[in-house]
Amino acid sequence: MARTLNGEVDIVIPTIRSLNFLEDWRPFFEPYHLIIIQDGDPTKEIKVPEGFDYELYNRNDINRILGPKANCISFKDGACRCFGFLVSKKKFIYTIDDDCFVAKDPSGKEIDALAKHLENLTKPSTPYYFNTLYDPYREGADFVRGYPFSLRAGVPTAVSHGLWLNIPDYDAPTQLVKPLDRNTRYVHAVLTIPKGTLYPMCAMNLAFNRELIGAAMYFGIMGDGQPLGRYDDMWAGWCTKVVCDHLGYGVKTGLPYLWHSKASNPFVNLKKEYNGLFWQEEMIPFFQSVILPKKCTNAQECYLELAKQAKEKLGPVDPYFNNLADAMVTWIEAWEEFNAPAKVKNGTA
Ligand SMILES: O=c1ccn([C@@H]2O[C@H](COP(=O)(O)OP(=O)(O)O[C@H]3OC[C@H](O)[C@H](O)[C@H]3O)[C@@H](O)[C@H]2O)c(=O)[nH]1
Ligand SMILES: [Mn+2]
Numbered sequence: 001m002a003r004t005l006n007g008e009v010d011i012v013i014p015t016i017r018s019l020n021f022l023e024d025w026r027p028f029f030e031p032y033h034l035i036i037i038q039d040g041d042p043t044k045e046i047k048v049p050e051g052f053d054y055e056l057y058n059r060n061d062i063n064r065i066l067g068p069k070a071n072c073i074s075f076k077d078g079a080c081r082c083f084g085f086l087v088s089k090k091k092f093i094y095t096i097d098d099d100c101f102v103a104k105d106p107s108g109k110e111i112d113a114l115a116k117h118l119e120n121l122t123k124p125s126t127p128y129y130f131n132t133l134y135d136p137y138r139e140g141a142d143f144v145r146g147y148p149f150s151l152r153a154g155v156p157t158a159v160s161h162g163l164w165l166n167i168p169d170y171d172a173p174t175q176l177v178k179p180l181d182r183n184t185r186y187v188h189a190v191l192t193i194p195k196g197t198l199y200p201m202c203a204m205n206l207a208f209n210r211e212l213i214g215a216a217m218y219f220g221i222m223g224d225g226q227p228l229g230r231y232d233d234m235w236a237g238w239c240t241k242v243v244c245d246h247l248g249y250g251v252k253t254g255l256p257y258l259w260h261s262k263a264s265n266p267f268v269n270l271k272k273e274y275n276g277l278f279w280q281e282e283m284i285p286f287f288q289s290v291i292l293p294k295k296c297t298n299a300q301e302c303y304l305e306l307a308k309q310a311k312e313k314l315g316p317v318d319p320y321f322n323n324l325a326d327a328m329v330t331w332i333e334a335w336e337e338f339n340a341p342a343k344v345k346n347g348t349a
């Protein structure tokens with residue numbers, strides 16, 4: 001059972017809708033601090049249900065706080081959530097969409113998704129050698145015969161990627177041809193994604209160790225005024241996986257599940273993700289070929305190197321990638337502004 005780490009966790013929610021979904025999560029979320037990022041029209045009043053401890057930022061706040069650097073935070077795209085990662089001071093971040101609800105496991109028990117994520121993040125990962133009995137650190141499981149003892153300590157876990165029952169995270173073409181698909185399969189497993197393997201990270205039900213990988217968890221410039229949308233979490237997932245592989249951190253996927261209730265409009269989604277459908281055939285081979293130099297020893301340094309290589313290798317694909325690479329650098333500048341080690345003055349920090 002994960003320790004209650006409520007002093008070490010922020011829950012980040014991007015929203016253009018309502019926050020009534022929090023009533024479903026109240027038993028699990030009330031002890032935690034929420035960072036709500038209100039996207040779209042800042043004059044619209046967003047109601048937060050009584051009893052939650054939260055801070056709320058709209059576009060005016062982001063512009064006021066970041067000044068010219070605000071141009072690295074997307075507008076009219078769920079990617080705006082990464083502003084919450086920037087202003088948080090906590091060790092762990094859990095980010096969830098406002099159309100996601102508490103799911104039930106096959107026994108009918110409500111799933112405390114946050115507790116399971118914290119368990120995933122506070123137990124090691126095994127990226128170097130696959131354990132065929134899945135998560136060896138889970139109650140009632142272990143390493144199987146032939147698993148080297150030299151690797152059984154595992155590595156620190158940086159990302160915990162949860163899944164969704166009901167509406168699956170399909171791209172627009174798949175959603176258009178299979179509108180009635182519902183995910184009813186509850187697979188009771190947590191897997192470490194092997195080193196050297198990328199994956200399509202969805203931000204609907206995602207947790208990470210902000211101290212290890214937060215600087216690389218940037219969701220890019222998407223949405224309004226950009227030729228790309230709904231690839232925010234994909235970009236962040238590819239960047240963070242490459243950085244985790246380089247730094248020796250683990251990424252897990254699988255449990256916990258939540259219940260995803262709303263299918264967004266596939267035609268609108270097609271317009272947003274259209275370029276991504278063929279640019280991903282260039283982006284993914286780029287990330288598969290990235291080699292980060294040994295001198296990069298933390299997420300910030302790795303990320304600046306990634307920005308440099310993305311500009312070199314993907315800039316020729318489309319000028320958008322030059323802007324994205326520049327925004328990645330702006331993000332790190334903002335990150336360092338918010339996370340500079342406390343300056344020590346006459347002996348006190
Ligand atoms: O302009 C916007 C649009 C949405 N949001 C908030 O982002 C969350 C996701 O929105 P939605 O549920 O409409 O997206 P989906 O089609 O279900 O799929 C997304 O799931 C999240 C991924 O990051 C990716 O964007 C898609 O796979 C929700 O909280 C909206 O309120 C927004 O802030 N601005
Ligand atoms: Mn949704």
